[in-house]
Amino acid sequence: MNKQIAIIGAGFSGAVIAHQLAKAGYQVEVFESRSHVAGNCHSQRDEETNVMVHVYGPHIFHTDNERVWQFINGFGEFKPFTNRVKAITNNRVFTLPINLLTINQFFGKTFRPAEAQQFLASLGDKTIENPVTFEDQALRFVGRELYEAFFKTYTVKQWGMQPSELPASILKRLPVRFNYDDNYFSHKYQGMPANGYTEIVEKMLAGDGITVHLNTAFDPAMKGDYAHVFYSGPIDKWFGHQEGHLPYRTLDFEVLREQGDYQGNAVINYCDNSQRYTRITEHKHFSPWEQHEGTVCYFEYSRQCEQDDTPYYPIRMARDKLQLEKYLNIAQNETNVTFVGRLGTYRYLDMDVTIDEALKAADKFLECASSKTPMPAFVVNPLG
Template identity: 60%
Template sequence: MVGAGLSGAVIGRKLAEAGHRVTIIDRRSHIGGNCHTERDPETGVLVHVYGPHIFHTDDAGVWDYVNGFETFLPYINRVKTTSQGQVFSLPINLHTINQFYGRTLRPDEAREFIESQADTSISDPQTFEEQALRFVGPDLYKAFFKGYTEKQWGCSPRELPASILKRLPVRFDYNDNYFFHRFQGMPENGYTQMIARILDHSGIDVHLDVRFDPLRAPDYDHVFYSGPLDGYFDYALGRLGYRTLDFERFNYQGDYQGCAVMNFGDREVPFTRITEHKHFAPWEQHDGSVCYREFSRAAGENDIPYYPIRLVEEKEMLAAYVRRADQAEGVTFVGRLGTYRYLDMDVTIREALDTADTYLNHCAAGTAMPSFAFFPL
């Protein structure tokens, strides 16, 4: 297993339970990948080192799986945004609409009013901007989406596909729960402890601060690679595009912003949001606080890749790498980086469990495991 994050840990655990000897390596000095959590020695706050990860899913099997390794306590993600000198609730809901327009609309009235603001001439939105204008109109688009998106993706919303917005979250009631999923929570003692328990099996050996050399692949029965797909081939065809994040971390004595996530929709504010990490564990009490200002930019050669861009140019390069990966023997590319897709944690775990099952089925049948259990294109 190349990578000691969720993909490598979950696949490794399932194969170890089936009797395989599993070696897991990671180039970092810790397990957990970007989900890594650790206690701040000064404040005692449990910090999401690479930015916040909030667990939410409708997959009961995945929910049962993670709760088998760590206690998940209730957590509802209630996001706020500062825009045009005011603080609003996200996703856009009835409170947001009434506050923004200075109204006291009831749900049916609000639905009719927002439809009157929308650009109904756009019948088939193709871009991010068209999608937003069609469903909420120019005022809400400018306040909550335009500037934030320009900062997050480094380009005009006119250049981004409508699919990025997916189903635009607009609610005509006062529900400010950011997610729709049945199961939501946070691991009581952090993701790193959960992953450590997943890795705690006599059939698993973990080696940190180790870089993977593809030339070593034949030394193993099979390799599951969760690193960057282009990196496996030494970027021979170029680098796939990612956005990365810079964190400006600061401590504060007291409560800095009163919520876990505060977005900043105005383009003039250089950061996209501030996260206050003690609010991700509301069952704990801390006098001090740890906060991150987040800045988004294009990922460079030595940066941590966070969000795959997947526009036309990247998809063409991705297709070329997929063709090359299909020629590689004894390796399966998994996870967010290995398949160049944005994956939530629950989907990552589900795919890891299913990938392990696929491998075990191929072993039983004496057939070759494919390069991708989940096709990236």
């Protein structure tokens, strides 16, 4: 029996699957086109300041999934971290997500929770019964003033299109709170790895039976050399973009190094047009247990992803769904290939979901191997 497995991509999807299958006795080869593991979660010490920098932008771990939390803690220490995002709009600083403090500051009020809830309900556009677009959703539930201050311009900068062109589901992920809780996330487990994400992924890939090839692309023509292939790269790239390039947003970063504390917080969003960047992230504040005299800040700019750029966010508009469906249909006809991760399934995934789905993919493969049934092209329906 051929027990050789190929995994394309050394991010969390690939590393988790590699670790699980190597434990089960398979020989795993991981192919990574970059010079490092951990994908867009790659972190490293800045040479000038010794600050732990999230090279491709910040990643904060948060989950309610017990299995995922226990699994990832097996590879490194996680320290408590609460993401408290600030937002600048019209030369004023507010707290995000919108909470009781934001509402009271913005409108110059001293509302109690029930009063704020009633007030916000009075601002919503009740003529919008079934919100379809991002703009509909915002106007229906927070009203025009908060929408224009915090969401409209920021969305244009982030996505390169008007909120009236985006689905309402994007805004459904942004809560409004009627208390003073300024924790950006509401999950049971939240934290940062004490020594960065790259060390964690390196430990996942350090077991017996795993060989990692950095700076190495994988040719789909090589798939016949392996019992199975797990592919976490862009699904359209696997098929030579035969149905065209799926659209992504990418990020550019301007890096500032200086002494002291630049902004006093890890993340500050810029929600109006006073600046072209969407946010500034100050990386030493992601490791509050450390002390650094210097600081490293990333000024973040979003734009359309071109052919040689690093893809970050799948856009997934209605027109893209039709294109994606063509790729999914082609993928179903592949043999011994499973598509995983954000790029392989063309979905925006948080780290904990990525790890959960990778664990399930490994479970499914072992189940299929035991029962001698074919492994599916997708463990999770990308259109679901």
